[in-house]
Every structure is written in structure tokens, then in C-alpha cells.
Amino acid sequence: MPPSPSDPTPLKPTASAEPHPTPPGHPTSHPRPQHRPQTLTALRLAGIAGILTSVAWLVGDILLLGKPMVSPHQFPILDAYDGMARDSLAAMLPASTTRxxxxxxxxxxxxxxxxxxxxxxRHALLPQPRRLALPPFLLLTAGYALAPFAHGSFFYWGQAAKAVHESGADAAALVTLPGDLATVLFIPYAVLLVLWGVGSVWMAVLVLRGGTALPRWMCIANPLVCTLIGTLVTKLWPGAVGTALQGAALSVANLLLFSLTTAVFWKKTG
Structure with a gap:
């Protein structure tokens, strides 16, 4: 018999009265970030900026290092170098100052x-706690802040080597000048790669754990993995295109990276 309106006995709540709380640690306990229109616009513009900048740097790398390498018979100064330094100078020495x-x-x-x-x-790791998401963002951003100095220094390095070669001088101070410039140039490159390496591993781990704005497979969308891919592309591409791209591994990597993140964010937020 159903209770009368005056019956003080409360009715038992139905199953749909209150939703069950999501247990801590459950994959859905961290909801995807909600995107406001202004946030979406800024995020898409950031992706476009990354893609266009990567293309500009790719063209810059081709102008700096995309000429066929010359031999020490044409430029004896190359005998003083080996490895990456020799290859870089061998591509820059025949290039014009304007190029x-x-x-x-x-x-x-x-x-x-x-x-x-x-x-x-920064957006990729939302809504992870700040203590986890902020360090990789800062590490990766610091690496990108160093990159323009390293890239621009190639001009002075190449010009110095050309001047020494064209002067025909064999003074020790002049002959060692390009080497000194190369040492200073490679220091920020080394720091940049360390920052990218640490930040990339940190970011990849967070994405693989789940609960970020990126799907787990996007753990590959970081500078470290994309640089490895970019290096393979520039090393293995044959013919004239391979020659043009021989010094553009980082730019190819960034073009791949920002194309991936832009495509994923655009699709998810559109």
C-alpha cells in the first residue's frame, strides 16, 4: 500500500536521483577542457603561426645549407674541420653573401x-595540474627562444670562413676564427636540444598517461620524436631535394610537429 501524503516515512531515492561520483583516478575524472570561442581562435592562430614559421625556417635552411658541398681542393680551409662543422662550411662557402x-x-x-x-x-597538457604541465611547457619554450640566435649565427660563421679563404691569409688568428664562431654557435644548439629532449619526454609521458587534451597516440607530437623523423627524412631523401634539405632537419621536424598539433586541435574544437 503506498504511503499517504502525511506518512513521515521518506521514499527511497531512485537510481537516477543522483549520479554516482566518478572515482578518483578514473580516466573520465579529468574532463577535456571546454573551449571558448576566443580560446579556439588563439589556438588555431598559434598553429598557423607554427606552420608558417617552420616553412620560413625551412626556406632559410635551404638558403644557408642547401648547396652541394664543395671539396677541400676548392676550399683548403675545410681541412681544418671535420664532421658536421665541415659539412656545414662545405655547403656555405660557395654561397653568396646575399643568399x-x-x-x-x-x-x-x-x-x-x-x-x-x-x-x-601548454594547451596539450590541460587539464593536468600546473606542477606537471608547466615545466615541460617552459622547457620547450626556452628551447625555441634560443633557436633564432643559433640559426642566425650561421651567417657570421659562413662569412668568416669565406673571408679567410678569399684573403689567402694563413695567420693563426684568422684561420681559427671560423672555429671559434662554430664553438659559440654549437653551445646554444646543444642547450636547445637538451631542453627539447627533457621537455619532450616529460610531455610524452603525460600524454601517454591520458587525461590531456591530446589522444594518447599524439605522444609522438613533440620536438624530440619529430627531430628524429626530420633527420631521417633529410638523410634519406635522394637527389636534388635531398641536397637542398641536408641542413633542414629541425625545420622539417617543426613543420611536422605543428602540422600534427594544428590538425588535431582544429578537428577536436571545430
Whole structure:
């Protein structure tokens, strides 16, 4: 018999009266971030900035290092170098000053846009706690902040080597000048790669754990993995295209990286 309106006995709540709370640690306990229109616009603009800047740097790399390498018979100064330094100088020595200048300036003048594009790294890790998401963002952004200096320094390095070769001088101070410039140039490159390496591993681990704005398979969308892919592309591409891309591994990597993140964010938020 159903209770009368005056019956003080409360009715038992139905199953749909209150939803069951999501247990801590459950994959759905961290909802995907809700996107406001202004946030979506800024995020898409950041992706476009990253793609366009990567293209500009790719062209700059081709201008700086995309000529066929010359031999020490043509430029004896190459005998003083080996490895990456020798290959880089062998590509820059036959290039004109104008070509080298534009190759450097395309990277330096567009460099600030990379910092804007780094919004993708911060957004990718939402809604992870700040203590986990902020460090990789700062590490990766610091690496991009160093990149324009390293890229632009190739102009001065190549010009110094050309001047020493054309002067025919064998004074020790002049002959060692390009080597000194190369040492200073490679220091920020080494720091940049360390920052990217640590930040990339940190970011990849968070994405693989789940609960971020990116699907788990996007753990590959970081500078470290994309640089490895970019290096393979530039090493294995045959013919004239391979020669043009021989010094563009980082730019190919960034073009791949920001194309991936932009495509995923655009699709998810559209």
C-alpha cells in the first residue's frame, strides 16, 4: 500500500536521483577542457603561426645549407674541420653573401612566432595540474627562444670562413676564427636540444598517461620524436631535394610537429 501524503516515512531515492561520483583516478575524472570561442581562435592562430614559421625556417635552411658541398681542393680551409662543422662550411662557402643573409634573416625575424606557437604545448597538457604541465611547457619554450640566435649565427660563421679563404691569409688568428664562431654557435644548439629532449619526454609521458587534451597516440607530437623523423627524412631523401634539405632537419621536424598539433586541435574544437 503506498504511503499517504502525511506518512513521515521518506521514499527511497531512485537510481537516477543522483549520479554516482566518478572515482578518483578514473580516466573520465579529468574532463577535456571546454573551449571558448576566443580560446579556439588563439589556438588555431598559434598553429598557423607554427606552420608558417617552420616553412620560413625551412626556406632559410635551404638558403644557408642547401648547396652541394664543395671539396677541400676548392676550399683548403675545410681541412681544418671535420664532421658536421665541415659539412656545414662545405655547403656555405660557395654561397653568396646575399643568399646567406636571407637564409639567416628568415629564421631570426620569424623566430618570435615560434614562441606564440608554443601555446600548443601548454594547451596539450590541460587539464593536468600546473606542477606537471608547466615545466615541460617552459622547457620547450626556452628551447625555441634560443633557436633564432643559433640559426642566425650561421651567417657570421659562413662569412668568416669565406673571408679567410678569399684573403689567402694563413695567420693563426684568422684561420681559427671560423672555429671559434662554430664553438659559440654549437653551445646554444646543444642547450636547445637538451631542453627539447627533457621537455619532450616529460610531455610524452603525460600524454601517454591520458587525461590531456591530446589522444594518447599524439605522444609522438613533440620536438624530440619529430627531430628524429626530420633527420631521417633529410638523410634519406635522394637527389636534388635531398641536397637542398641536408641542413633542414629541425625545420622539417617543426613543420611536422605543428602540422600534427594544428590538425588535431582544429578537428577536436571545430
Amino acid at each position: 646567406l643573409a636571407w637564409g639567416a634573416l628568415l629564421g631570426v625575424l620569424t623566430g618570435p612566432l615560434y614562441l606564440y606557437a608554443c601555446r600548443h604545448f
